[in-house]
Amino acid sequence: MRRILLCAVGVVLIGCSSPDEGKKEAAPDPKGTPAAKVEKTPDVFHAVFDTSKGQVAIEVHRDWAPIGVDHFYSLIRTGYYDGNRFFRVTRNYVQFGISGDPTTNGLWSTARLPDDKVKQSNVKGTLSFAHLGANSRTTQLFFNMKNNQDLDKQGFAPLGKVITGMDVVERLYSAYGDMAPRGQGPDPSKIEVQGNTYLDAKFPRLDYIKKATIQ
Numbered sequence: 001m002r003r004i005l006l007c008a009v010g011v012v013l014i015g016c017s018s019p020d021e022g023k024k025e026a027a028p029d030p031k032g033t034p035a036a037k038v039e040k041t042p043d044v045f046h047a048v049f050d051t052s053k054g055q056v057a058i059e060v061h062r063d064w065a066p067i068g069v070d071h072f073y074s075l076i077r078t079g080y081y082d083g084n085r086f087f088r089v090t091r092n093y094v095q096f097g098i099s100g101d102p103t104t105n106g107l108w109s110t111a112r113l114p115d116d117k118v119k120q121s122n123v124k125g126t127l128s129f130a131h132l133g134a135n136s137r138t139t140q141l142f143f144n145m146k147n148n149q150d151l152d153k154q155g156f157a158p159l160g161k162v163i164t165g166m167d168v169v170e171r172l173y174s175a176y177g178d179m180a181p182r183g184q185g186p187d188p189s190k191i192e193v194q195g196n197t198y199l200d201a202k203f204p205r206l207d208y209i210k211k212a213t214i215q
Contacts, residue, residue, distance in 0.1 A: 041073040046215040047160065049081070052207045053172055056165035057215070058127055065116035065157040068129050068137060072159055073214065075139060080108060081212040085199050087186045089174040089207075092148065095130065096209070097140030098188060100196030105139070109192070113137040116157040122148040125166050126158035143169050172207040 041062055049056045062069045075081060080099060088095035099105035114135050122128060122144045129137040134155070143162065144151075162169065177183025186206075190198050199206055 039077075041070045045073070046163070047072070047076055048213050048215050049165075050210045050213070051086075051168060051172070052210065054165060054168040056168050057163050058160040059163045060127075060160035061120075064120050065159040067113050067116050068157060068159045071111070071113055071137070072129075072141075075108070076212045076214055079212075080104065080139065081209050083196060083208060083210075085186075085191075085196065085203070085206040085208045086172050087188065087191060087199065087203075087206060088142075088179060089172050089176070089185075090145070090178050090183075092145055094143040094145060094169055094172060095140060096142075097130070097138075098191045099139070100199070102193055102195045105192055105195070109138045111138060115155055118152050118155060118157045120158045122151040122156055122158055123161075125162040127160050127162070128156045128158045131155065145170070173205045175205070176203055 043062050045060050047058045047060055049058075060069055060072065081097070083100045084096045084098065085100065086094055086096045087098065099108065112135060113129075115131075115137075120126065124144055124146050126144050127141055128144070128151070130140040130142055131137045144158075176185040179185045179187065186199060186203050
């Protein structure tokens with residue numbers, strides 16, 4: 001089981017890790033076959049999450065974090081985020097990015113990214129990858145629900161910012177709270193192994209991404 005622990009302002013951010021530290025692999029396609037990125041990532045684009053609470057549109061800037069943005073673009077184009085639950089919803093962060101299909105999650109979680117320089121601050125509404133120290137980003141992301149500039153010096157590089165639908169993010173189901181022992185939320189390691197089967201059985205009220213698209 002893989003778990004990333006990030007200590008920041010007394011909060012733990014969870015992400016996916018791999019035993020191959022620092023190794024970068026080609027992103028797999030939806031069927032699990034490793035494949036190179038087919039098309040060039042636009043310099044600026046809108047990513048739209050059609051969620052169970054409504055639409056959220058993020059304006060993504062490649063020059064903010066080019067490595068992370070290229071990866072994010074590929075993940076959306078292959079449908080990785082479709083069906084993802086927002087498994088950690090707190091007043092500080094909203095986290096997601098573990099596939100509901102354990103096989104798909106296992107394939108993508110081995111593609112660890114080199115770091116981007118932090119060029120923008122983690123202010124409210126920005127979207128950043130979760131990570132475990134240097135060169136460890138994979139698939140998990142979080143929305144900053146308040147100004148979290150303290151994360152800037154810890155290497156969290158925002159890749160975009162919500163332009164419409166922040167009210168939707170703020171309405172995502174939050175009663176489960178943080179992960180144990182801080183709250184009653186899901187165990188990320190169980191999501192990795194059991195996927196949405198575990199979440200549907202134990203945390204049925206979690207909101208989720210119906211479809212993620214590039215506009």
